[in-house]
Amino acid sequence: MIRLTLRELQVAPAQHVATLIVTSLGALFATIVIEADRVLASQSAAGGFLAHGFVRLLLDVLGSVFLFVAIFVSCIVIANTFGIVMTARARRIALLRLLGAEGRVLRRGVMLEGAIVGAAGGLLGTAIGVAVVAALIPLLTASGTFVPTPSPLVTPLLVAPALIGIASTTGAAWFGSGRVSTVTPLEAVGAGQEPTRTELRRRRRPWLVRGCLSLGTAMLVAGVAIGSRTPLGLFIAAPGGAVSFLGFVLGADAFLPPVLQVVGRLFGGSAPASLSRGNALRHPQRSVRSAVSLVIGVTLVVMFAVAAACFSTEAGAVAATAGPQEAASDAAFVTLVLGVLGVLIGFSLAIAAVGLVNSLSLSVLQRRREIGLLRAIGLERRQVRLMVLFESLQITLTGSACGLVLGVLYGWAAALTALSSDHHIGGYFLPTVPLPLVVAVVVSSALLAVVASLAPTRRATAVPPVAALAVD
Amino acid sequence: MSGSPVIRARSLNKVYGAQGAEVHALRDVSVDITGSTLTAIMGPSGSGKSTLMHLLAGLDRPTSGTVLYDDLELSSLSDRQLTSLRRNLIGFVFQAFNLVPTLTVLENVLLPFELGGTKPSGEHREWILERAAELGLMPLLERRPHQLSGGQQQRVAIARALAIRPRVIFADEPTGNLDSRTGVEVLAMLESATREQDQAVVLVTHDPAAAAWADRVLFISDGRIVHDVGRTDASTLSEMVLELGGAR
Ligand SMILES: Nc1ncnc2c1ncn2[C@@H]1O[C@H](COP(=O)(O)OP(=O)(O)O)[C@@H](O)[C@H]1O
Numbered sequence: 001m002i003r004l005t006l007r008e009l010q011v012a013p014a015q016h017v018a019t020l021i022v023t024s025l026g027a028l029f030a031t032i033v034i035e036a037d038r039v040l041a042s043q044s045a046a047g048g049f050l051a052h053g054f055v056r057l058l059l060d061v062l063g064s065v066f067l068f069v070a071i072f073v074s075c076i077v078i079a080n081t082f083g084i085v086m087t088a089r090a091r092r093i094a095l096l097r098l099l100g101a102e103g104r105v106l107r108r109g110v111m112l113e114g115a116i117v118g119a120a121g122g123l124l125g126t127a128i129g130v131a132v133v134a135a136l137i138p139l140l141t142a143s144g145t146f147v148p149t150p151s152p153l154v155t156p157l158l159v160a161p162a163l164i165g166i167a168s169t170t171g172a173a174w175f176g177s178g179r180v181s182t183v184t185p186l187e188a189v190g191a192g193q194e195p196t197r198t199e200l201r202r203r204r205r206p207w208l209v210r211g212c213l214s215l216g217t218a219m220l221v222a223g224v225a226i227g228s229r230t231p232l233g234l235f236i237a238a239p240g241g242a243v244s245f246l247g248f249v250l251g252a253d254a255f256l257p258p259v260l261q262v263v264g265r266l267f268g269g270s271a272p273a274s275l276s277r278g279n280a281l282r283h284p285q286r287s288v289r290s291a292v293s294l295v296i297g298v299t300l301v302v303m304f305a306v307a308a309a310c311f312s313t314e315a316g317a318v319a320a321t322a323g324p325q326e327a328a329s330d331a332a333f334v335t336l337v338l339g340v341l342g343v344l345i346g347f348s349l350a351i352a353a354v355g356l357v358n359s360l361s362l363s364v365l366q367r368r369r370e371i372g373l374l375r376a377i378g379l380e381r382r383q384v385r386l387m388v389l390f391e392s393l394q395i396t397l398t399g400s401a402c403g404l405v406l407g408v409l410y411g412w413a414a415a416l417t418a419l420s421s422d423h424h425i426g427g428y429f430l431p432t433v434p435l436p437l438v439v440a441v442v443v444s445s446a447l448l449a450v451v452a453s454l455a456p457t458r459r460a461t462a463v464p465p466v467a468a469l470a471v472d
Numbered sequence: 473m474s475g476s477p478v479i480r481a482r483s484l485n486k487v488y489g490a491q492g493a494e495v496h497a498l499r500d501v502s503v504d505i506t507g508s509t510l511t512a513i514m515g516p517s518g519s520g521k522s523t524l525m526h527l528l529a530g531l532d533r534p535t536s537g538t539v540l541y542d543d544l545e546l547s548s549l550s551d552r553q554l555t556s557l558r559r560n561l562i563g564f565v566f567q568a569f570n571l572v573p574t575l576t577v578l579e580n581v582l583l584p585f586e587l588g589g590t591k592p593s594g595e596h597r598e599w600i601l602e603r604a605a606e607l608g609l610m611p612l613l614e615r616r617p618h619q620l621s622g623g624q625q626q627r628v629a630i631a632r633a634l635a636i637r638p639r640v641i642f643a644d645e646p647t648g649n650l651d652s653r654t655g656v657e658v659l660a661m662l663e664s665a666t667r668e669q670d671q672a673v674v675l676v677t678h679d680p681a682a683a684a685w686a687d688r689v690l691f692i693s694d695g696r697i698v699h700d701v702g703r704t705d706a707s708t709l710s711e712m713v714l715e716l717g718g719a720r
């Protein structure tokens with residue numbers, strides 16, 4: 001079994017490139033969070049511009065939240081990538097099953113692959129992360145943003161990203177390889193028909209989804225309530241937000257297909273549009289996971305932007321109670337934190353983009369014959385291009401729409417929890433949603449759709465009509 | 473029985489592969505395909521049957537030579553014009569994988585119109601539904617391809633090919649995946665297209681029993697047309713195939 005695993009890695013390393021990139025990005029992400037926390041902490045001690053403990057507390061909470069998020073996003077994308085790899089490998093798996101391999105044993109082999117790729121990606125990402133931070137500190141010090149103070153780079157905590165890389169990739173490989181158990185030996189004989197959507201949709205442990213949603217929402221509300229007395233409410237609200245969001249993600253198989261359907265209708269009734277509508281829902285798990293990794297990125301961006309906007313809007317009240325100097329120091333700090341977070345959030349979007357490209361590419365690859373058939377009976381190249389682009393847009397717009405809604409809610413909750421205590425505002429307020437943000441999210445998700453569809457489109461338009469006749 | 477030429481192919485050559493490792497799939501093939509005629513292309517495996525069909529149907533371009541639809545020379549057409557020609561003048565029935573899995577039977581039948589961004593007129597639609605009824609598809613219209621048997625799928629493909637009232641229908645091993653009784657049904661339907669719609673049907677097959685349905689049988693061996701005969705019974709065709717196989 002181990003030999004088979006190593007063979008896969010040796011013969012077809014390309015199938016794990018996406019996982020390697022995502023794992024490295026995740027580890028890089030985690031490394032930077034760890035390093036940023038350390039460096040910012042030593043800076044605040046030396047620079048003295050973070051006078052009161054609340055801001056440090058906020059920084060630590062955010063740091064942990066982001067570490068969690070980094071792992072979470074990459075797990076989803078890696079699980080999706082493994083699902084894709086397993087689908088592409090279905091014939092080979094079916095042959096092994098035909099020859100007597102147990103699904104469980106095969107799946108263990110896949111987990112081993114995940115562990116190996118995860119280790120490689122974890123080490124790579126950590127190394128790059130340390131290098132980047134080491135290069136940035138002198139730059140920031142020279143530009144006057146940082147005060148010159150010794151900031152030791154290597155800490156035992158850095159083992160974490162690599163370990164997390166291995167653990168999350170292995171776990172995600174297990175989740176994503178569920179397909180292995182459903183491959184029947186019959187598929188090796190080639191008579192297998194594409195399963196329908198309803199057959200594919202498995203029971204998604206609805207009690208877990210409902211449990212996460214209700215527990216998370218309850219904690220979030222409780223956190224907000226406690227927030228009216230002390231910002232420590234964040235310690236309840238943040239995990240509450242995470243748990244309710246986890247519930248959303250686990251239940252995405254049920255929540256997102258209707259949204260995908262609605263978004264798909266936006267493209268009208270042309271042939272490429274109606275074909276792509278079908279394609280996006282054909283492997284709903286795949287589309288949903290691609291959309292979910294985007295939902296996470298967008299939710300985060302919007303959440304922090306909305307929280308920050310609330311902060312600025314309510315700043316007048318802060319100035320009234322806490323004095324102008326403290327308000328200015330808070331504002332400067334928020335700008336700094338947002339800068340760092342912006343970079344971190346960029347990672348989760350990059351990870352989501354890799355997942356999207358991967359998903360679209362496979363979608364095209366699997367439909368080679370079908371695209372050939374469509375070309376044979378009269379689909380033009382231009383229409384093929386549109387078909388792939390629409391599918392890409394359908395996924396990104398769905399992801400960003402959900403992310404916008406969730407982000408506003410979570411951002412508002414975060415702002416309420418952190419700011420509504422007497423210490424700050426002393427009361428509740430409505431969320432401030434910056435319009436440029438909404439425009440930016442929609443435009444950038446459309447851009448992402450275009451960029452992500454470039455390579456898959458090239459593949460799709462290169463399919464000759466005779467591909468329909470290929471007997472494989 | 474035979475109408476005017478729908479397709480005129482002249483001196484077709486097709487060479488696959490890079491220099492030094494060329495495969496001459498077709499050598500100097502000239503042939504006319506006539507309307508109201510079921511023409512079978514027979515020959516051993518690897519003889520060039522599919523290649524000839526691809527060139528005649530505008531699915532691929534010859535290395536040299538010309539294919540004419542009336543006065544339209546295929547090599548002078550852009551990819552877009554060629555696509556539109558296939559969409560409007562040519563019907564296809566393949567051995568397998570004929571249908572788009574996400575679409576229903578009816579949507580598959582109407583797909584060429586959808587692809588062209590047109591809708592059949594009310595009268596044309598009636599006519600298509602009549603053909604679908606003849607093919608026994610009425611109870612299946614809302615099903616999806618995976619809910620159909622192989623023979624039913626082939627019938628849907630035939631309905632789609634007929635729907636656009638093409639000049640010519642190409643069928644590459646359309647019975648290759650079917651049991652013999654279902655295969656006979658499919659062949660009978662293709663044959664009736666030549667009688668009732670005055671269409672040219674080109675049937676690529678290695679099966680003498682299938683070719684026996686044809687009005688005309690072309691034998692290909694090693695990239696050349698070696699026989700061009702009228703309607704012939706299956707056992708004679710088998711002997712001719714054996715002879716060719718022996719000659720190789
Ligand atoms: N795409 C291709 N590339 C290279 N050689 C090909 C290709 N398609 C067909 N050939 C070769 O051309 C010859 C004729 O093939 P084909 O027309 O498919 O034969 P048939 O349909 O009669 O079995 C064969 O030797 C085959 O190997």
Ligand SMILES: [Mg+2]
Nearest residue numbers: 518521522523
């Ligand atoms: Mg062939």
